[in-house]
Amino acid sequence: MAEGCFESEPLAPDHGGHRQRLRDRARKSGVSTLPDYEILELFLFRSIPQRDVKPLAKALIARFGNLPAVLSAPLEDMLQVSALDNRGRSLNMTRDIALDLHLMFEATRRLLAEPLKRTTVIASWQALLSYLKVTLAHEPREQFRCLFLDKKHQLIADEVMGHGTVDHAPAYPREIMRRALELSASSVILVHNHPSGDPMPSQGDIDMTRAIVAAGKPLKISVHDHLIVAREGIASLKNLGAI
Known part of the structure; x- marks a missing residue:
């Protein structure tokens, strides 16, 4: 299996419902109300579409401390993080997922740098x-x-x-x-x-x-x-x- 790809199969009904409930709560209350691990979950939904990502999001926060620290963590450190999904299967960080997180960090950094240019x-x-x-x-x-x-x-x-x-x-x-x-x-x-x-x-x-x-x-x-x-x-x- 190519790096960055995961086994494609339908989500368990309970977890599919969790994804929708989290998205609905983010839309209704605003993403600023969500804890760090749920922000990561929302982002990982797109990187890992067919797996339970909450354990991986929580493992990343536990390893690095908070959302900013996760996003700015070195690639090799990110790749050491793993978790078990809701079916007891191993879910490991890959270079593609780490790159996705780095892209979020870089976008934030450039957003804050822009006023300094003007x-x-x-x-x-x-x-x-x-x-x-x-x-x-x-x-x-x-x-x-x-x-x-x-x-x-x-x-x-x-x-x-x-x-x-x-x-x-x-x-x-x-x-x-x-x-x-x-x-x-x-x-x-x-x-x-x-x-x-x-x-x-x-x-x-x-x-x-x-x-x-x-x-x-x-x-x-x-x-x-x-x-x-x-x-x-x-x-x-x-x-x-x-x-």
Whole structure:
């Protein structure tokens, strides 16, 4: 059987009724009233049309914690999740199902990124924080990003400059400034995540930021801020007086 395909057979009457009842409740009360696992169920109905998907939806939430964490989970981690359906048969995540979930995440990320393209980033600070929260708060490994801004503080590019481990992502001041010059950027916003959930900066974070600030000074490229994103919030090194 090809990956991503499941045995096609009519749903048991009780489960077919469950699907319709869930859809009706979503239409009547709105999807915002549904718990995370039922949102996943509704989406998985389309990816897995002939099976009981509630156990798989609940297994995904149990494994990753909540809906945003499921959608942003690495593909290989998703593929480790399985459950038993209402007939006691194994139901495993496949690459096709994981891709469907990633598409939902990417659509959400782009929706939140869109306002940043139409105005100055500084004037859209809350929109920026919302975008970064969705993009990075549930990343299982550290990721270092740079937002490159022009002289009007409009976004030129948002680029990943380094991938790391659960507690470290490399950042190279020369590479950041070289890229800023290539893009004709006047300033940068540094961003990285803390998979631990705590956004407060370490001394290493502060030292790294100051090194990047120093590298930009002779080039007249300023560091507007360094934001640390985590499940518990977003810390600004500028607001903390660290830069």
